[in-house]
Amino acid sequence: MGRQMTEMLKGTLEGIVLALLTGKPAYGYEITTLLRGQGFTEIAEGTVYALLVRIEQKGLVDVEKRPSEKGPPRKVYSLNKQGEKELDEFWNTWSFLSERLEHLRKEGK
Amino acid sequence: MGRQMTEMLKGTLEGIVLALLTGKPAYGYEITTLLRGQGFTEIAEGTVYALLVRIEQKGLVDVEKRPSEKGPPRKVYSLNKQGEKELDEFWNTWSFLSERLEHLRKEGK
DNA sequence: TCCACTACTTAGCGCTACTATGTACTAGTA
DNA sequence: TACTAGTACATAGTAGCGCTAAGTAGTGGA
Numbered sequence: 470m471g472r473q474m475t476e477m478l479k480g481t482l483e484g485i486v487l488a489l490l491t492g493k494p495a496y497g498y499e500i501t502t503l504l505r506g507q508g509f510t511e512i513a514e515g516t517v518y519a520l521l522v523r524i525e526q527k528g529l530v531d532v533e534k535r536p537s538e539k540g541p542p543r544k545v546y547s548l549n550k551q552g553e554k555e556l557d558e559f560w561n562t563w564s565f566l567s568e569r570l571e572h573l574r575k576e577g578k
Numbered sequence: 579m580g581r582q583m584t585e586m587l588k589g590t591l592e593g594i595v596l597a598l599l600t601g602k603p604a605y606g607y608e609i610t611t612l613l614r615g616q617g618f619t620e621i622a623e624g625t626v627y628a629l630l631v632r633i634e635q636k637g638l639v640d641v642e643k644r645p646s647e648k649g650p651p652r653k654v655y656s657l658n659k660q661g662e663k664e665l666d667e668f669w670n671t672w673s674f675l676s677e678r679l680e681h682l683r684k685e686g687k
Numbered sequence: 688t689c690c691a692c693t694a695c696t697t698a699g700c701g702c703t704a705c706t707a708t709g710t711a712c713t714a715g716t717a
Numbered sequence: 718t719a720c721t722a723g724t725a726c727a728t729a730g731t732a733g734c735g736c737t738a739a740g741t742a743g744t745g746g747a
Contacts (some may be wrong), residue, residue, distance in 0.1 A: 470705075473671045476589025476733070479703050480582060481675065488682045498725050508677055516704050518726060523703085540712045540724035560683065562582040566590065567676060569616055573597045574669065579736075585702070588734050607694050627695060632734085649693035649743045678727050693744075699737085706731080713724080 470511040484559035486520060488551055491513065494547035496535075497521055515552050519555075521546060579620040591621075593668035594631060596638065596661055603656035605644075606630055630655060638664050 489495065489503055501517045521544070524530050529552035533545045548556070595615075597610055598604065630653070633639050638661035642654045657665070663684045 471667075471671065472733085473589060473593075473668060474675070475704055476592075476673055477675055479588040479734080480585025482678070482704075483585075484582075485679070485682065487684075488679075488685075496725080501725095507682075508674070509678070513705055513707095514726085515706075515708095515728075519704080521730080523726085529651055537725070538713080541710085541726060542712095543725065558580075559582060562586055563581065563679060565617070566583070567679075569618070569677075570590070570594070570672060573594060575614075576597075581702090584735060588703080591735075605694080605729095610694095622736055623695085624697080624737075624739095628697080628735080631696085646694070647744080650695060650741085650745095652694070688747100690747080691745090694742080696740075698739090701736085702734090704732090706729105708728085710727080711725080711729100713722100715720100715722085717720080 470513075474511075475552075478512075481563070482516070483520060483524065484556065484563065485509075486517070487524070487548060487556040487559065489531065490546060490548045490552070491556065494533075494545050496543035496545045498543070500546075524552070527551075579622075580599065583620075587621075590672070591625070592629060592633065593665065593672065594618075595626070596633070596657060596665040599639065599655060599657045599661070600665065603642075603654050605616070605652035605654045609655075633661070636660075636664075 485504070486537075489500060495503065497518050500521070501512065501514055502569060504512050504517070525532055525546070529549065530546040531549050533547070535543050535545055537543050594613070595609060599660065600610060604612065606627050609630070610623055613621050614624070630639075634641055634655070638658065639655040640658050642656070644652050644654055646652050
Protein backbone atom coordinates (compact mmCIF):
# COMPACT_ATOMS: atom_id res chain seq x y z
CA MET A 470 0.00 0.00 0.00
CA GLY A 471 1.31 3.42 -0.82
CA ARG A 472 2.32 5.66 2.04
CA GLN A 473 -0.16 8.34 0.98
CA MET A 474 -3.05 5.92 0.66
CA THR A 475 -2.29 4.38 4.04
CA GLU A 476 -2.48 7.77 5.71
CA MET A 477 -5.52 8.85 3.78
CA LEU A 478 -7.42 5.71 4.73
CA LYS A 479 -7.13 6.68 8.36
CA GLY A 480 -10.54 7.96 9.25
CA THR A 481 -12.11 7.03 5.91
CA LEU A 482 -11.82 3.26 6.09
CA GLU A 483 -14.19 3.13 9.02
CA GLY A 484 -16.73 5.15 7.05
CA ILE A 485 -16.26 2.92 4.02
CA VAL A 486 -16.97 -0.20 6.05
CA LEU A 487 -19.99 1.37 7.73
CA ALA A 488 -21.27 2.33 4.29
CA LEU A 489 -20.76 -1.21 3.01
CA LEU A 490 -22.80 -2.44 5.93
CA THR A 491 -25.87 -0.28 5.30
CA GLY A 492 -28.83 -2.48 4.55
CA LYS A 493 -26.77 -5.65 4.17
CA PRO A 494 -25.03 -7.28 7.11
CA ALA A 495 -21.68 -8.90 6.34
CA TYR A 496 -18.85 -10.78 8.02
CA GLY A 497 -15.18 -9.90 8.11
CA TYR A 498 -13.86 -12.10 5.39
CA GLU A 499 -16.71 -11.00 3.14
CA ILE A 500 -15.99 -7.32 3.85
CA THR A 501 -12.33 -7.82 2.98
CA THR A 502 -13.37 -9.40 -0.32
CA LEU A 503 -15.84 -6.58 -0.99
CA LEU A 504 -13.15 -3.97 -0.36
CA ARG A 505 -10.75 -5.73 -2.71
CA GLY A 506 -13.48 -5.83 -5.33
CA GLN A 507 -13.97 -2.09 -4.94
CA GLY A 508 -10.35 -1.48 -5.83
CA PHE A 509 -8.80 -1.48 -2.38
CA THR A 510 -6.67 -4.40 -3.44
CA GLU A 511 -4.04 -4.03 -0.80
CA ILE A 512 -6.09 -3.68 2.35
CA ALA A 513 -4.59 -6.09 4.88
CA GLU A 514 -6.88 -8.68 6.40
CA GLY A 515 -5.68 -7.77 9.86
CA THR A 516 -6.67 -4.17 9.30
CA VAL A 517 -10.28 -5.12 8.63
CA TYR A 518 -10.59 -7.40 11.64
CA ALA A 519 -9.07 -4.81 13.94
CA LEU A 520 -11.46 -2.20 12.60
CA LEU A 521 -14.42 -4.50 13.17
CA VAL A 522 -13.38 -5.07 16.77
CA ARG A 523 -13.20 -1.31 17.16
CA ILE A 524 -16.61 -0.47 15.74
CA GLU A 525 -18.15 -3.26 17.78
CA GLN A 526 -16.62 -1.86 20.96
CA LYS A 527 -17.90 1.57 20.02
CA GLY A 528 -21.37 0.09 19.74
CA LEU A 529 -21.87 0.97 16.07
CA VAL A 530 -22.77 -2.56 14.99
CA ASP A 531 -24.59 -5.62 16.25
CA VAL A 532 -22.88 -8.98 15.94
CA GLU A 533 -24.24 -12.43 15.34
CA LYS A 534 -22.25 -15.64 15.10
CA ARG A 535 -23.27 -17.99 12.31
CA PRO A 536 -21.83 -21.36 11.30
CA SER A 537 -20.09 -21.62 7.96
CA GLU A 538 -20.00 -24.63 5.64
CA LYS A 539 -16.47 -23.85 4.68
CA GLY A 540 -14.55 -23.00 7.82
CA PRO A 541 -14.75 -21.47 11.27
CA PRO A 542 -17.97 -19.68 12.29
CA ARG A 543 -18.59 -16.25 10.84
CA LYS A 544 -19.16 -13.09 12.80
CA VAL A 545 -21.87 -11.21 10.96
CA TYR A 546 -21.96 -7.46 11.58
CA SER A 547 -24.99 -5.26 11.02
CA LEU A 548 -25.27 -1.50 11.36
CA ASN A 549 -27.43 -0.34 14.27
CA LYS A 550 -28.98 3.05 15.06
CA GLN A 551 -25.79 4.41 16.53
CA GLY A 552 -23.84 3.17 13.54
CA GLU A 553 -26.22 4.94 11.19
CA LYS A 554 -25.75 8.14 13.14
CA GLU A 555 -21.99 7.76 12.96
CA LEU A 556 -22.23 7.14 9.23
CA ASP A 557 -24.30 10.31 8.82
CA GLU A 558 -21.64 12.29 10.62
CA PHE A 559 -18.99 10.62 8.51
CA TRP A 560 -20.68 11.80 5.31
CA ASN A 561 -20.91 15.31 6.70
CA THR A 562 -17.23 15.37 7.57
CA TRP A 563 -16.37 13.85 4.23
CA SER A 564 -18.48 16.38 2.33
CA PHE A 565 -16.77 19.28 4.01
CA LEU A 566 -13.29 17.94 3.29
CA SER A 567 -14.21 16.94 -0.23
CA GLU A 568 -15.56 20.39 -1.07
CA ARG A 569 -12.51 22.14 0.35
CA LEU A 570 -10.21 19.91 -1.68
CA GLU A 571 -12.09 20.23 -4.96
CA HIS A 572 -12.02 23.97 -4.46
CA LEU A 573 -8.27 23.85 -3.91
CA ARG A 574 -7.71 21.65 -6.93
CA LYS A 575 -9.53 24.08 -9.23
CA GLU A 576 -7.82 27.13 -7.75
CA GLY A 577 -4.43 25.57 -8.31
CA LYS A 578 -4.90 25.13 -12.05
CA MET B 579 -11.59 19.32 16.33
CA GLY B 580 -13.95 16.42 15.85
CA ARG B 581 -12.54 12.94 16.16
CA GLN B 582 -13.59 12.04 12.62
CA MET B 583 -12.08 15.16 11.10
CA THR B 584 -8.82 14.65 12.98
CA GLU B 585 -8.45 11.15 11.58
CA MET B 586 -9.55 12.18 8.11
CA LEU B 587 -7.00 14.97 7.98
CA LYS B 588 -4.22 12.44 8.36
CA GLY B 589 -2.71 12.21 4.95
CA THR B 590 -4.83 14.96 3.45
CA LEU B 591 -3.52 17.89 5.43
CA GLU B 592 -0.09 17.48 3.85
CA GLY B 593 -1.68 17.58 0.41
CA ILE B 594 -3.73 20.62 1.35
CA VAL B 595 -0.64 22.51 2.46
CA LEU B 596 1.30 21.50 -0.65
CA ALA B 597 -1.65 22.71 -2.73
CA LEU B 598 -1.72 26.02 -0.88
CA LEU B 599 1.96 26.43 -1.67
CA THR B 600 1.66 25.99 -5.44
CA GLY B 601 2.74 29.16 -7.13
CA LYS B 602 2.80 31.24 -3.97
CA PRO B 603 5.39 30.67 -1.25
CA ALA B 604 4.16 31.18 2.30
CA TYR B 605 5.35 30.99 5.89
CA GLY B 606 3.93 28.96 8.74
CA TYR B 607 1.85 31.54 10.48
CA GLU B 608 0.43 32.63 7.14
CA ILE B 609 -0.45 29.05 6.21
CA THR B 610 -2.25 28.57 9.51
CA THR B 611 -4.25 31.72 8.81
CA LEU B 612 -5.00 30.57 5.26
CA LEU B 613 -6.25 27.21 6.52
CA ARG B 614 -8.50 28.88 9.08
CA GLY B 615 -9.85 31.10 6.32
CA GLN B 616 -10.63 28.01 4.26
CA GLY B 617 -12.82 26.67 7.00
CA PHE B 618 -10.30 24.59 8.91
CA THR B 619 -10.93 26.76 11.93
CA GLU B 620 -9.62 24.35 14.49
CA ILE B 621 -6.29 23.32 13.02
CA ALA B 622 -3.74 23.61 15.81
CA GLU B 623 -0.73 25.83 15.19
CA GLY B 624 1.61 23.10 16.35
CA THR B 625 0.18 20.75 13.76
CA VAL B 626 1.10 23.08 10.93
CA TYR B 627 4.63 23.73 12.11
CA ALA B 628 5.28 20.04 12.66
CA LEU B 629 3.98 19.32 9.17
CA LEU B 630 6.27 21.99 7.70
CA VAL B 631 9.28 20.44 9.43
CA ARG B 632 8.29 17.11 7.93
CA ILE B 633 7.86 18.24 4.36
CA GLU B 634 11.12 20.14 4.59
CA GLN B 635 12.93 17.01 5.78
CA LYS B 636 11.35 15.05 2.95
CA GLY B 637 12.75 17.63 0.55
CA LEU B 638 9.40 18.72 -0.85
CA VAL B 639 9.95 22.42 -0.20
CA ASP B 640 12.71 25.02 -0.24
CA VAL B 641 13.02 27.33 2.74
CA GLU B 642 14.12 30.92 3.02
CA LYS B 643 14.35 32.98 6.19
CA ARG B 644 13.04 36.54 5.95
CA PRO B 645 12.80 39.26 8.60
CA SER B 646 9.38 40.37 9.76
CA GLU B 647 8.33 43.84 10.92
CA LYS B 648 6.07 42.34 13.49
CA GLY B 649 7.91 39.56 15.23
CA PRO B 650 10.51 36.83 14.87
CA PRO B 651 11.86 36.08 11.38
CA ARG B 652 9.60 34.14 9.04
CA LYS B 653 10.46 30.84 7.40
CA VAL B 654 9.08 31.06 3.88
CA TYR B 655 8.37 27.73 2.20
CA SER B 656 8.13 27.21 -1.54
CA LEU B 657 7.21 24.06 -3.44
CA ASN B 658 10.08 22.54 -5.40
CA LYS B 659 10.13 19.93 -8.18
CA GLN B 660 9.88 17.03 -5.78
CA GLY B 661 7.05 18.73 -3.96
CA GLU B 662 5.16 19.16 -7.21
CA LYS B 663 5.60 15.48 -7.94
CA GLU B 664 4.34 14.58 -4.48
CA LEU B 665 1.35 16.84 -4.98
CA ASP B 666 0.58 15.13 -8.28
CA GLU B 667 0.60 11.77 -6.55
CA PHE B 668 -1.53 13.20 -3.81
CA TRP B 669 -4.20 14.24 -6.31
CA ASN B 670 -4.12 10.79 -7.87
CA THR B 671 -4.58 9.10 -4.52
CA TRP B 672 -7.28 11.56 -3.58
CA SER B 673 -9.13 11.06 -6.86
CA PHE B 674 -9.21 7.33 -6.41
CA LEU B 675 -10.51 7.56 -2.86
CA SER B 676 -12.98 10.28 -3.76
CA GLU B 677 -14.45 8.29 -6.63
CA ARG B 678 -14.81 5.16 -4.52
CA LEU B 679 -16.57 7.12 -1.79
CA GLU B 680 -18.95 8.97 -4.10
CA HIS B 681 -19.83 5.66 -5.64
CA LEU B 682 -20.53 4.20 -2.21
CA ARG B 683 -22.62 7.18 -1.19
CA LYS B 684 -24.88 6.84 -4.23
CA GLU B 685 -25.18 3.08 -3.87
CA GLY B 686 -26.27 3.45 -0.29
CA LYS B 687 -29.25 5.66 -1.11
C1' DT C 688 3.70 47.36 33.04
C1' DC C 689 0.73 44.44 30.79
C1' DC C 690 -1.54 42.56 27.01
C1' DA C 691 -2.30 41.23 22.27
C1' DC C 692 -0.58 39.87 18.15
C1' DT C 693 2.94 37.90 15.35
C1' DA C 694 6.00 33.78 14.60
C1' DC C 695 8.15 29.51 15.47
C1' DT C 696 9.37 25.03 18.35
C1' DT C 697 8.87 20.68 20.64
C1' DA C 698 7.73 16.76 24.01
C1' DG C 699 4.32 13.49 24.78
C1' DC C 700 -0.20 11.31 23.57
C1' DG C 701 -3.90 8.79 21.09
C1' DC C 702 -5.61 6.78 17.09
C1' DT C 703 -5.37 4.01 13.01
C1' DA C 704 -3.40 1.15 9.24
C1' DC C 705 0.29 -2.16 8.45
C1' DT C 706 3.36 -6.28 9.13
C1' DA C 707 3.70 -10.68 10.58
C1' DT C 708 2.19 -14.58 12.54
C1' DG C 709 -0.90 -17.69 14.45
C1' DT C 710 -5.21 -20.67 15.08
C1' DA C 711 -9.04 -23.44 13.20
C1' DC C 712 -12.10 -25.74 9.92
C1' DT C 713 -13.29 -27.91 5.22
C1' DA C 714 -12.47 -30.09 0.86
C1' DG C 715 -9.70 -31.68 -2.82
C1' DT C 716 -5.77 -34.32 -4.32
C1' DA C 717 -1.46 -36.77 -4.66
C1' DT D 718 -2.42 -40.48 4.92
C1' DA D 719 -0.33 -36.05 4.12
C1' DC D 720 -0.38 -31.89 1.82
C1' DT D 721 -2.37 -27.84 -0.07
C1' DA D 722 -5.63 -24.24 -0.81
C1' DG D 723 -9.37 -21.73 0.56
C1' DT D 724 -12.28 -19.96 4.26
C1' DA D 725 -12.48 -17.31 8.64
C1' DC D 726 -10.86 -14.87 12.61
C1' DA D 727 -7.31 -12.86 16.06
C1' DT D 728 -3.51 -10.11 17.82
C1' DA D 729 1.22 -8.31 19.22
C1' DG D 730 4.24 -4.87 17.73
C1' DT D 731 5.42 -0.81 14.65
C1' DA D 732 5.14 3.63 12.26
C1' DG D 733 2.98 7.86 10.94
C1' DC D 734 0.27 11.84 11.82
C1' DG D 735 -2.66 15.31 14.11
C1' DC D 736 -3.52 17.13 18.79
C1' DT D 737 -2.50 19.08 23.46
C1' DA D 738 0.13 21.89 26.00
C1' DA D 739 3.69 24.63 26.98
C1' DG D 740 7.41 27.27 25.76
C1' DT D 741 10.55 31.17 23.42
C1' DA D 742 10.94 35.66 20.99
C1' DG D 743 9.82 40.10 18.89
C1' DT D 744 6.69 44.34 18.18
C1' DG D 745 3.44 47.83 19.45
C1' DG D 746 -0.41 49.83 21.95
C1' DA D 747 -3.31 50.69 26.35
